[in-house]
Amino acid sequence: MQENSGQSVLPAHERAELLLRAGELRQAREAARAGLDQEGPHAGLYLVLGRAHAAEDEDDHDTEAEQAYRAGLDAFPDDLDLLAAYAEFGLAGDVMDQPGRRARGQRAADRLNELAPDSPQAGRLAATGQSGAARPASQAHIQRYDVKTALNSGVDLAVAAAQAREAAEAWPHDRRLAVRAETLTALERPYGHLSLVRATLRAPYRTALIICSLVSAWMLALPLLHLPLAAGLWALPALIPVRLEQALLRGARRRAERRMPADTGLPAPGAPAVPPPTRGERTMLALTFVVAVCAISSAFTWQYARATDYPHYKAAVPRTFQGMPLRPDAPMADELETYLAGTTLPRGVQSFSGVYGEGDRDSARAVAVVGATGDLHAEDPDDLYAGLDDLGFAGLTLQDSWSASPGPLGGRLECFVHGNGTGALSMCAWVDKGSVGVVLVPGETEGRDSLARTARALRKAVLRPRAAEAV
Secondary structure: OEOOOOOEOOHHHHHHHHHHHOOOHHHHHHHHHHHHHHHOOOHHHHHHHHHHHHOOOOHHHHHHHHHHHHHHHHHOOOOHHHHHHHHHHHHOOOOOOOHHHHHHHHHHHHHHHHHOOOOHHHHHHHHOOOOOOOOOOOHHHHHHHHHHHHHOOOOOHHHHHHHHHHHHHHOOOOHHHHHHHHHHHHHOOOOOOHHHHHHHHHOHHHHHHHHHHHHHHHHHHHHHOOOOHHHHHHHHHHHHHHHHHHHHHHHHHHHHHHHOOOOOOOOOOOOOOOOOOOHHHHHHHHHHHHHHHHHHHHHHHHHHHHHHOOOOEEEOOOOEEOOEEEOOOOHHHHHHHHHHHOOOOOOOOEEEEEEEEOOOOOOOOEEEEEEEEOOOOOOOHHHHHOOOOOOHHHOOEEEEEEEEOOOOOOOEEEEEEEEOOOOEEEEEEEEOOOEEEEEEEEOOOOOHHHHHHHHHHHHHHHEEEHHHHHO
């Protein structure tokens, strides 16, 4: 029997090829290296070595695979199988992460089409769209397929596990049989959670769709229930079946690896290939993807809308407050106007101010309010409060400060009392995403509760929610 390079097929090549097809990647690499050491350069052995490394789907093995292909092509530059395998491997690389590998794969594909455009190798490469042929299935994928087949066969699990153990004993060098025996043996144990694992393994695509739907429903419920995005972590228990399945499968593979003989032997012949997903499974996989994308995008869109939303107020300073008339001619009113003129407010914010008082003297009972309404969702409340606790420039010293209840309009309400030897100035400042304001009361107040109550009442009198006004 001749290869396209004109070389005869070596027994070492046949052995390495058989191990590769059986999924014994490590043993296939060892057999290929031993054949190269004993027989010298051989295109088929380089091909097996490269494919056995590439099948691991890890960065280190990908590097080794490319080295094997390039070493083979250095010795056999016109070998069609090597050119096709290197082209498939290189073109399967990510164009952003591995541009050099993609370019080398394209050169190998061009060389193959130049040498033999009508060859089976060129036809297979063209059939893949030059995006890389499917790599051999991983051990975990093969394990899931074998267990799913056994669970859905209708054979009692205990009987299937016993048959798997007998087959593994008959072919001790077959890792696939050993993994299947260990997995079925673990599944037949009388543990309560194993029923959940068995259900997951019987229908993995359906399980993925159910779990994705549950997690998506919870993510969509977050904005509806006005919960923070971090509450999405409460959906993690839905992943328990998957974690249990992964732990069981991983443990079975480790036990099977420990029981493998130290020497190298042939696996059982006729191992079935892992078929691609059925049409129904592909449909479930597509639905899972669509549900996940829609849920994630909707949840983040709603959360962003909540984060950027703010209460829309219309500010209207009333003519009277608690029996005190509005005094636009009071000296404090001019001072508030001057203060607002020198204040940098966010764009689009509308300011308001007013002074209420009794009698003609400035020392009589008086209350003042100054503030603004608009989009303040991006403002830091601490920045808006800055300076209210330090009025040393006015000759006043902070005597007391506390946080008070903001009332039905929400937000924050902070109160301060400043004074000196001759008088006092009390104030409460509120901040929410749609408004900011300060209520000032010259002179002594009747206490904390009285000051906070006055601030809440004046805030409510000045601000009118736009939604309520529309209604």
